[in-house]
Amino acid sequence: MIEVKNLSKQFIQKDGDLFTAVDNVSFRVDKGEIVCLLGVNGAGKTTTMRILSTVFEPTSGTAEIEGYDIVSQGHDVRRNLGFLSGDTGLYTRLKVREFLRYFGDLYGLERRVTDARIEEMADMLDMREFLDKKIDFLSTGMRQKVSIVRSIIHNPPVMILDEPTSGLDILTARNIVSFIKRSKEEGKSVLFSTHIMREAERLADRIVLIHQGRILTQGTLDALREETQLSDLDDIFVYFVNKMTDEEVAENE
């Protein structure tokens, strides 16, 4: 379970001004639920997720993962979290198996457990043939699979995946999408982000629309459709962005 409470993050820009990347964001992801953070590039999705992964500290507000506070109980948070983003690269000088075992070790798993997990995931994601190759020689799709296995090697109850399908071909993307669905069936909480509306439509139980660091709205796709009387998620997104801009203009006047 993920519970985000009034989370904000500010960065100091080069001219000394403050830039608010995440502005008072609150939402939750229940057990067995897939929630999609939907927004354009630079909307604050990645920053939010990086805060949840304990890489960044929030400026204000906090969040809990499986009941552990991300600020004060970082270690327990990381133990219960599988995290994947564009910034979690691979050690290319290692072989796939070495790499996965290394992270198994870091999570304190026994070698036996790690190996069993590697076997299981290799079957599921069809990666048996390159398990003993150096990561250097793998294609983008293969690497993304390795990344996914890395993130969930310790079988965490919560998964946060930042654009897990970006840059992948259709087959690999489908492979990963069905993997996310399966994780939900196993009772995991999944938070994922994307700017591909179709993916959000297909996967998410609930959608959180985020723009310029702020949450526009959140709810199930059906609820959003009902509210806006629009069917296409793209249109729904644009509707809410316009609404926000209008409100801002009104505020300023």
Added chain:
Amino acid sequence: MNNKKVRKIFFKELLEVYRDKRTLFSTILLPLILYPVIFIGVSSLMTRQNQKMEEETKVIALENFDNYADYDNEELDFVVENIQQKLTSDDKIKIFNGESEIDTLLKEGVIHTIVRLDSISFKEPQTYYFEYKYDGSSDKSSLALDKVKSIISDFEKDLIRVRLSKITDLAEDDAYLNPLSQEAKLTNVASSQQMLGMVVGRLLPYLLIMLLISGGAVVATDLVAGEKERKTLETLLVSSVSRNEIVMGKFFTIVTASLVNVVINMISMYFSFKLMVGQSGSSMVGANIPLSSFVWVLLSLLPLVCLVSALLLIISTYSRNMKEARSYESPLIMVAMMLAMVSMFPGFEMNKGLALVPIVNISLLFKEIMLSGVNLVHFGYTVGSTIILSVIAIIMTIKVFASEKVLFRTQTETSFAGLKKNKAQLLTPAIGLVFYMVMIGLLYYIGFAWQGKAFVNGSVDQEILMREVLRTQIIIIGLPVMIFVNLLFRKGKNSGDKKEARKEMKNFLRYKSFKLSNLVLVPLLAVPAIVISSWLTKIVNYFYPIPEDYFAGMMELMTGKELPLMVIIGVIAVAPAIFEELLFRGLLPRFFEKKGVWSAIIITGILFAIFHLDFYKLLPITFLGCWLGYLLFVSKSIYIPMLAHFMNNFLAVMLGQEFIPTKYASLVEGNDLTSILILTGSVAIFIIINLVIYKTNKGFEEIK
């Protein structure tokens, strides 16, 4: 901290480091091949080259000998004939036969040495004056000179024998000609081991320290900056290891890589060196450095490895990519290189003071171990101080790694447009340091050149010196500050704007009113301050004795043409109170005060001391600088530190010019009870009055 996880990180990093073929090649394979090639190849090449040069025929020209051919002087004929004959008969020497410009030919390298029979004094006993001309820049010419000189001095004995034989029959006995040197032997009391130690002790410390840093640097760059570049750092951070575990794992990797580099290089060097010594047949044959020496060396090396590794890790953590890390490493490597070089200076020996200077201490300790075995006191000082420094460095590394601002430092490109918009941005510690370094550069390259004019023929012209010191104060110190401050506050062209800007500038530099009580209290502190700073000088002097000739040079300043006292006071006391204060209490604190008053006081105090470019005065001037900074922030006005600075320099001038009887100065100098009482009293007065000043001014200025 989980040791198992630290170990896992450590082993994985090592695996990655040594799986990289380039690292493997440059840290392991290259040294194994390079040293044998360098040592043996170069040394045999050198020996061969020397031999070849010695065997080569040298061309000698005889000058002016013909002018003495027709003198009808028996001894002269004997001398000329013999010298010519002896030189000709040497098969390595060819006599030049030609009339052309022999001096030009010498320069061109055709002739190697010219022997000129310059003149002869015919008064009995006759004396022959020779002149040897040679080209000092040519090895061959120098060899030829030695050869000719030795032939002629051999002949000198023959001549003496001839002269003696005219007086006595005993001249045939060699003892007449060699009364002292016949049986003289050279006995070197140093064992071959010590001879080896001397050679190794000079070179090895420098080499080891450089190897250790360069070996560590390659790995350190890769470990954090490299991970940032390859985007793998976050992968590590989101896994269930703590940042401390990551730091320690990486730290031990760098330590190991440095040690591996050192050990491999040492082994390769050791064998190559041994082979080389064996070939050269020198006095070091059969010598061996005892294994215990190497053990001591390695033991004392460990804390330094830790210190350097931690520093490299900090640099790597701070850098955004590997290129940046490498450019930040280079100053560290340069400083270390210069410090490590002391082992190569002749006559530089270990003492307790030097044992506290990082890198210098290890370098000298190695030399000492190699020459005379380990001195446990020096070993303790060196290792102890380095351990303390490395613990501090490791704690700093952990702090730095935990800081989001450092670990995920973003590009801070300073654009001129942005600076124009918000000039307050210029007041950061980094820009303050850059400004300060420019000032030091100006002082060193221009100010010192000006002041150097006063040193004529080994003495000091006081008049010129005073004039140039004043010029330095105004143009090198005062002017740049005013230009910078003007840039900060420049506004429009009209008079109202100008007036406004001037007001802001005065406020910025703290030319402000102050409590009148300061005018009474601060002068009371002048004498205690001078007593304390002279004690600090004594403490420095105890650890790092000031060289005699240095002191003599200082005294020189006071001699020379007498100047009116008012001029000296004006230049030495008034000008610094105006211009140095403008820089160190006016502008510089503004760069540092946002981090707190105390850090601004201490930083500007240290910068003030370094600015005097005098190692022996570092500590006392730091003390004075900090005190002046304290007065600035307490009185909230620059006028008070200006007054204190003036009082201090004024008293120094009075002491120097002996307007204050020397008996007062000597009261502070000794270590007896009186002077210790004076110190204690001074410290007490200093603290109490400063506290009173703090109270009456209602504490420090509040910084916005």
